[in-house]
Amino acid sequence: MSSHQGLRRKAHFLGTKIKSLRKRNNLTLEDLSVRCVQIDADAGPSVSYLSMIENGKRVPSERLLEIIAEIFQKKTSWFFDESLDDEAIDTAPAAAVSGMPLEPGFLFSESLLQLAIPELLAQTGTTGRQFAHLLIRAHQESRQNRFPDIERAAESVGKKQFPMHVDNLFAIARDLGLNVQWFDNSTFEDKGESDQPLSTLVRSFFDAPDKVYLNRELEKDPARLKFDLANHIGHMVLHGGDGARAPQVSGGRVTGRRHDGESMNVDAKDILYAWRDFECSYFAAALLAPKTPFRQFLARQAYAIDAGDKIDLTKTLVMRRMPSVSPYPHWHYFDAYPPGNLRAVYRGNGIPLPWGNMTLVSDPCQHWAVFRMLNTRSTEPSSQISVLRSGDDKRLYCCQSIRSEDAAGNPHVLCAGVDLAPALAAQNIDAKRTIDMIEASCNSSGGSAPIPTEARKQLESISKILNIGWIEQGAATDATIICQRSSSCPRDKHCLGKAPPKLKPQIDKIREAVLNA
Incomplete structure (x- = not known):
């Protein structure tokens, strides 16, 4: 019996297996169609044809079956057996920070928190804007950076047009009654979060009820x-153009602030403005990169962090948009300024922070890709596979980082990454064994080493399934062991040469001495 005759006999079961594979990897029919066309435009099926195949109403050609097998890294013979892999990729990533029980409850009443939080922020030197960003980040991570209401609002205005050109945006602005005007202003020097000078540029601002002022410097950069x-x-669509929002600024300390003042007093408007800035930024990204067409675009570009260069989208927008549109939920991203300030953070995959986003730590691990890129002048994307040790917990990440400049000319590093363990587990691969294998190789060479062949082949397969090209690129280079703090380096050969001694608190010593007497 030919394989094609076998396909006809098992059309319904084969369709069920294809559907199961697709759903396990969180792909829509449209996603799978795009992936097939990527590999072979002539043999790639339409969405409706794929649907008929999955429902047993059509039989895929041998070539189409080969394409689907390549996408999901299966042998074509797998489609003829009667087994099903039911385990789906985990869609609920671990929380980045463990929640704290609010006990006893009376101490966490709304009235007490309203009094205590401003005092806490004032004493720790935390601004209202910084506190707001912590709240917003926690909200983002709990929602996996997906806000469908804002998506729908953007799509209703932009009609899912992609790519969106500058002229299209000016037409939308006119239709909404916005009056766009230009102003001339060059960069000036301001202090950054670490009190180091940074070039600063006021790019644009909104003046209620309907005026938008754009800096002519933006004419040089269509993406921005x-x-x-x-x-x-x-802002006009979501908030009626009431003007309650911050100017758009690149560079120094005023970035994202309502005003230039540095008062430690918490102003409720700081939190309101920060949230509105987030909403408007998310809207802008959804307008310029509508979910479905942008997801297909990223699939064609294998999720390259600089893919937006081809259609006048900033690298920052592309990085921040990836977790919102990708079928794989386990993402993180960082936007880091020298010497180690995080301007933007998303940890949908639960990755610990390499340093604080409000204050610098004294001993950050220097082996994170984002640190390495801060200290290079290369503007080419770089991929890295990392084993992260946090206590007894081991995780495996891959990231792609790129050094860029903001509108004011300040260098910064953008880094997008994924947690690989859930993807390995979804393919019935023992993720712990793979991580141990890579870690052992790294430890044998002082902390960084080539990935063992077996693990490298697994990662290459995952790269093809997720269609994230930089996973395969990272697997071809040395992996490295990273941690949160150099002083607690988990490498066999400690980063600092010798681990500092862990001293037991004197009070504990006294207590033990009394109890053991």
């Missing part, structure tokens, strides 16, 4: 011009 204009369109 598009983002700022889309951002203000978002």
Whole structure:
């Protein structure tokens, strides 16, 4: 019996297996169609044809079956047996920070928190903006950076047009009654979060009820011009253009602030403005990169962090948009400024922070890709596989980082990454064994080493299944062991040469001495 005759006999069961594979990997029919066309445009099926195959109403050609097998890294013979892999990729990533029980409850009443939080922030030197960003980040991570209401609002205005050109945005602004005006202003020097001088540029601002002011410097950079204009369109759509939002600024300490003052007093408007800035930024990204067409675009570009260069989208927008549109939920991203300030953080995969985003730590691990890229002048993307040790917990990450410049000319590093363990587990691979294998290789060479052949082949397979090209690129280079703090380095050969002694608190010593007497 030919394989094609076998396909006809088992059309319904074969369709069920394809559907099961697709859903296990969180792909829509449209996603799978795009992936097939990527491999072979002539043999790639339409969405409707794929649906008929999954429902047993059509039989895929041998070539199409080969394409689907390649996408999901299966042998074609697998489609003829009667087994099903039911385990789906985990869609609920571990929380980045463990929640704290609010006990006893009376101490966490709303009235007491309203009094205690401003005092806490004032005494720790935390601004209202910084506190707001912590709250917003926690909200983002709990929602996996997905806000469908904002997506729908953007799509209703932009009609899912992609790519969106500058002229299209000006037309939308006119339709909404916005009056766009230009101003001239160059960069100036301001202090950054670490009190180091940074070039600063006021890019644009909104003046209620309907005026948008754009810096002529943006005419030199269509990608940033598009983002700022889309951002203000978002304010008009979401907030009626009431003007309660911060200017759009690149560079120094005023970035994202309502005003230039440095008062430690918490102003409720700081939190309101920070949230509105987030909403408008998310709207702008959804307007310029609508979910379905942008997801297909990223699939064609294998999720390259600089893919937006081809269609005038900023690298920052592309990085921040990836977790919102990808079928794989286990993402993180960092936007880091020298010497180690995090301007933007998302930890949907639960990755610990390499340093604080409000204050610098004294002993950050220097082996994170984002640190390495801060200290290089290369502007090419770089991929890295990392084993992260946090106590007894071991995780495996891959990231792609790129050094860029903001609108004011300040260097910074953008880093997008994924947790690989859930993807390995979804393919019935023992993730712990793979991580141990890579860690052992790294430890044998002082902390960084080539990935063992078996593990490398597994990661290459995952790269093809997730369609994230930089996983395979990272697997071809040395993996490295990273941690949160150099002083607690988990490498066999400690980063600092010798681990500092862990001293037991004197009070504990006294207690033990009394109890053992």
